[in-house]
Amino acid sequence: MRKILFILMGSLVLASCGNNQKQAVVYNNNLVKIQQEVAAETPKFNQLLQAADSAEAYKLLADLSTYIGDEQKKAAVLQFDGDDFGMKAALLEGFDFFRKVLAEDFKKLLGLRFARPAPADARQQVQQIVHTIQQQGAMVDKKFVRAQKQFAKKYNITLQRP
Secondary structure, eight states: OHHHHHHHHHHHHHHHHHHHHHHHHHHHHHHHHHHHHHHTTTHHHHHHHHOSSHHHHHHHHHHHHHHHHHHHHHHHTOOOSSOOTTHHHHHHHHHHHHHHIIIIIHHHHHHHHHOSSOOTTHHHHHHHHHHHHHHHHHHHHHHHHHHHHHHHHHTTOOOOOO
């Protein structure tokens, strides 16, 4: 009787592990899908700075900010029954970062772009803003990748990098 109970319990544990791995894969894929959808919109960041007039640029800025907020909400409602090692929190932090960049940094960049006359140090200001965005963005990205690797290791998921 004990052997049967032990075998039954062992098979239940194995079955639940397999199910947990499947849930982990679905959860990971859903987060990555949202991340990829946002990444597909990043060319619009450059369009902001190449807009013909300020009205067009600020409209695009507002649209991008709304889009990022909508994607952030989609990610926020995703749930996983287990330890995700902060993966969703890191993704949401990335969206917060994008929204901050749009609300603050890109507004400064647009202000410089459309200022007449342009400030003498406009080029240096733009370079500093872009440099800061790149540094902070790299840190946010590393945080997500680190959490995703821990998550993948625990749930035996093979990650594919582009």
